[in-house]
Amino acid sequence: MLKQTEGSQAVAEAIALCRPEVVCAYPITPQTHIVEGVGALVKAGKVENCEFINVESEFAALSVAIGASAAGARAYTATASQGLLFMGEAVYNAAGLGLPIVMTIGNRAIGAPINIWNDHTDSMSMKDSGWIQLFAETNQEAVDLHIQAFRLAEELSCPVMVCMDGFILTHAYERIDVPSQEEVDAFLPPYDPIQVLDPAEPYSIGAMVGPEAFTEVRYLAHEKQLQALRRIPEIGAVFKDVFGRQSGGLIHSYRTEGAETIAVALGSVNGTIKEVIDGMREDGAAVGSVSICSFRPFPSAELRAALAGAKHVVVIEKSLAPGLGGIVASNIRLALRETTVPVYTVIAGLGGRPITMSSLREVLEAAGNGRLPEVQFLDLDHGAVEHEILRAKQTRRAGPTAENILRNLGQSAVVGNE
């Protein structure tokens, strides 16, 4: 049903429609509205046969999900930022055990300095944990990806993270089509586990594995992701049959025909990028964009094809690998290793900094003119940075960097609801 609603609320309703059996949650901004929404639906008896467990940490949240999933129940949790790091050990464990848990990430920066606003550092920290990572471009896609995520996870027995931009999506009110129970039931069969704790057929799960088999186990984790590479578009197609709209898939290309400069990005910023592309196209520039929906598995072949005609690839990414540059760009460079196309990194939107159309246009034009450095920080305040570098040179006991920069900006720190 089409309605004007908050992204988090719509996702909560989508989760409920997926008939989870165990939901565990620990609060962290900007994930809170999602789990509150699911919790309210469970408490009101709107989710048949479901338990909502308030746990003492994210580490426990995912651990409870691990236990529930191993018992054969459909399990869900959600987190963000520090919470994802706090559960880090269990994130790898859930994937290693092959448990099809679905988890929402309300993408948020990671401290220090503590920051509640959006970027992708949290999800990127777990990119190689063995989870499938799907990034939603819109709230409609966030809703749809969750429904697809359970099917994908359970088919492959592999956990799936659905990543949606904190605040930009989680807290945005817009028109969203939340499907009906009948539609979801037609698309998502009940969970039929490949392994389950059952006294009638006892086996050990999570045993010690030595060098004699560890590589093979890890290889199979890789192979599972390669299978997902095939299944994600197929599931997207089935989804379209049932729900009548295209959602998910590996990548989405936008006006890439004949484009010389192509922007690549994950998540909601693609909306802004498309606007910029439209404007530049109108002015005759040969530009286009590609949105990556599936970051893990990484769709190398699809990206190679989508970027085949480009002379410049500009990766707009909301995370930073200090000492290297861009994480997404590194992955794309690997995909394009047989070409000589330059791949630029634009680090943008860190800790919630707005990514403006004018700044985006500037970098795309600079790339077209061959004036873009390999790694560019969008709208970096060079003055503030240089001031701080100089100050730190002058005195050993320079004090805390973040606080100094804020003082220099003549602002007092605005602390949100951590």
Add this chain to the structure above:
Amino acid sequence: MTDETALQRVKFYQTGTHTVGNRLMNEARRSVQASMDRSNAITSGHRACQGCGEALGARYALDAALRASDGQLVAVNATGCLEVFTTPYPETSWQIPWLHSLFGNAPAVATGVAAGMRRKGRADVRVVAQGGDGGTTDIGFGCLSGMFERNDDVLYICYDNEAYMNTGVQRSSATPPTARTATTPAVGDAPGNIFGTGKNLPLIAMAHNIPYVATANVADLHDLEDKVTTAMAIRGSRYIHIMVPCPLGWGSASDATIHLARMAVESGLFPLFEAEHGQVTRSKKIRRRVPVEDYLRPQRRFAHLFKKGHEDTERIARLQRMADANIERFNLLGEREAP
């Protein structure tokens, strides 16, 4: 205590051994292990050290739980010796469904299993979570406290060998004062672990007001089984803390495991008691009180206390005072019940 056991009272003790003879007992009162068709959670062939108290404790505890649950049992295991020595795959010793996730999350995983079972219409399947003292009192403490606080339907068993054994005998918050471990070496003015540290998990468990808390010990396997059986008859969070000597970590003879476990109880250092909803309901009386020295001396981890010519009498006395305080607190002397 039944009339019958009261009648048999004298006969229970075989001269010189202090063990309760299975053969002399009423069949219903015999240990699970004595039965031909005993439940069997862990088969032999695992890789524990000779004389491992943890292997013994786990087998008795889980067999009792298996029997109490009519075979409908799942075990969740924290990382540690028990996990490692039972499952160098494909040689798993577990005859029941068993799940190991991480070192610090066994209580939460068990909560999840219990919830999952309920949702799958299998509330008859009972869940036991288990871990070593390190996994329980240190790294898994947050998850355990959460599990207690929510009163989740799990029996958690801690096998306390008083150090991180699996990684080579390092200090945990259950390591007693003066004990030598790899991280509390027997050097300096006060060799071994220091006084004034550590935590008492059974008391902390009681502070959560959960329905059942008990301590047990591998020297009294009947008592251990009874406590597991009692715990299994209750729904909600239950905690059993079992002292399990570790020949490797303690520097004790592998045939001294039972003896040391008994000395720990008889000296008062390890009180055996049960508590319901935060109140101690029963304590097991000391049968023949011994000085702490009888417990400490056979263990090389305490050897520095007994150096020839300069015994550390002051710190031995301090350990004795700890034992005396336990005896007082848990009322460990006085009239004993028949076993």
